Amino acid sequence: VIAPSSLPLIHDAIFMGYPSSKNELVPRDRRNAFRIYSFRVKKSERLSVENSSLRTSICFDYPKMAANTSPGVQGRLHRTPNPNGISGGPVFSIDIDKRVFIVGVAIERDERQTILTATPMTRVIEYLNDISMLV
């Protein structure tokens, strides 16, 4: 995996995490609650610099979310997964050569669960460099 030197505007970012709770799966598939989902996004925008942290908000494409479930689950969800549990999960981007970049960490969602915000990995690495003498 590649850590980019700067956060690209994410047009093909992928959130990855455990967004579903058991309630969102039909009873016979309860064990699948631990499946990991990746969600494609349809739009992103760069927000203003806030506390030296550059953030990118990402709008979910719900129709694609419903289709983009893990193998074996597709078509068996009775509604789209709840992205609550995706907080803290990685955000990936894929370039034209199909290389996978890790670009951020999901940190929050809005009330309607249509927008997630990510902190870029560059910010994480900056902080790690600051504390690397302490750990």
Add this chain to the structure above:
Amino acid sequence: LQLNLRNSEIDELLVPYRRYLVGFGRYPERLKKIPIEQRFDAIEIYGSGFFFRFHGVTFIITAKHVVEDAVKTDTCIISELGSFLLVPYMVIPFPSDDLALVNLSELSNYQEITRFEFLNLE
């Protein structure tokens, strides 16, 4: 530049990264008296994170609000490789971002995860 990958292609590209992912979950209160191995299927997941290594130290990174909840309860962290309990002193919060690190050098006392894989960010 917009990629035009099918969702199935994206899933395929991300398969290798699944093993780095962890989930933060808790057991419903009503199941606390049941043996832990029987409770596993009932974990309610409320957050995610992932393993990575930087300068020879292995961490889990996640959102600060996820670990703030986690250390108040008996939160179990699970991955495809196992599970362990999170304790407060393992957590390093970021000062100004909603991020926190879990330092896995503290993991030796919480051995339910005996091996794990990590993204190398060095």
